[in-house]
Amino acid sequence: MARPGRPAMPKPKLHPLVDSFLDMLTTERGAAMNTRQAYWRDLADFSLYLRDKGKKEIVDASVEEIKGYLKDLGDKIHTKGQNKSQIATRTVARRLSALRQFYRYLVSESIRKDDPTSAIESPKQARTLPKTLSESEVSSLIKAAAISGGADSTRLVCLLEMLYATGLRVSELVGLPLSAISDDRQFLMVAGKGGRERMVPLSEPAQKALSKYVDLRAQFISTEDKGSQGQWLFPSRTSESGHLTRQRFAQLLKDLADTAGIESTRVSPHILRHAFATHLLSNGADLRSVQKMLGHADIATTQIYTHIVGDKSKKTVEEKHPLAKKAV
Secondary structure, eight states, X not given: OOOTTSOOOOOOOOOHHHHHHHHHHHHTTOOOHHHHHHHHHHHHHHHHHHHHTTOOOGGGOOHHHHHXXXXXXXXXXXXXXXXXXXXXXXXXXXXXXXXXXXXXXXXXXXXXXXXXXXTOOOOXXXXXXXXXXXXXXXXXXXXXXXXXXXXXXXXXXXXHHHHXXXXXXXXXXXXXXXXXXXXXXXXXXXXXXXXXXXXXXXXXXXXXXXXXXXXXXXXXXXXXXXXXXXXXXXXXXXXXXSBOOHHHHHHHHHHHHHHHTSOGGGOOXXXXXXXXXXXXXXXXXXXXXXXXXXXXXXXXXXXXXXXXXXXXXXXXXXXXOGGGSOOO
């Protein structure tokens, strides 16, 4: 979506096989719309690079052309500022991953005999631990959200309590249909990545916040609505989707962070998801249970949180344990 006052940029026309690949991701692999759009952006960027260089279409690209593109991409990110090496590595790795999937699709459909990405190694990435918040900081955010007491405040408290109680992805949270809530309001039925459904319990504070919000939810639905807004748990009168957007929720969190006295760069829906997982594990939750609630297909993805808990425990021992203190 274009920024207010700016015309929408025309979408470049890509090779028809790009659309075929994206359709396959959606129909056969159950990829979400956000995933499809991310793949489209990555493939469009390489397609435009080839066109600017006066070279062939993406379907016929060579190993050398892909290597040249990835090098050019990394160099551009480096020149935009200091300490960009980590960002460049992640971006290059993601673009290469998208290209790998595309060319493997072409080989599987007998459109190409070779996969030009098979000879290219992914850049090595340093392990980065997810950013998170302390339990007291999460409490501060929820208290700050409740200050005004109006309908917007009640909705924001509900969003925070539900996100912290469930660890949902932001797209899952804002896109919850009203039907996702169980009759007793103790569980949510969530449709996650790849169409995988999971049942997630709600904490008592989340249940109470949800009950308060549902009582005034109608205030967020326009009187002319024909059902596009009313089907969602968090409807919106202004968004095309009919529900609160993830961008709007992220902005609300940034504003809330300032009110709570927390650096706004440290607060986002995804960081609250990290806090959910980290705090559960810190308090003795089973890793497999956390995996199921987060909706991770692979437990290795969930294991990254054990490193945060481990570092926290190590720091606590170093600072608090009497035998760890250095003699003065």
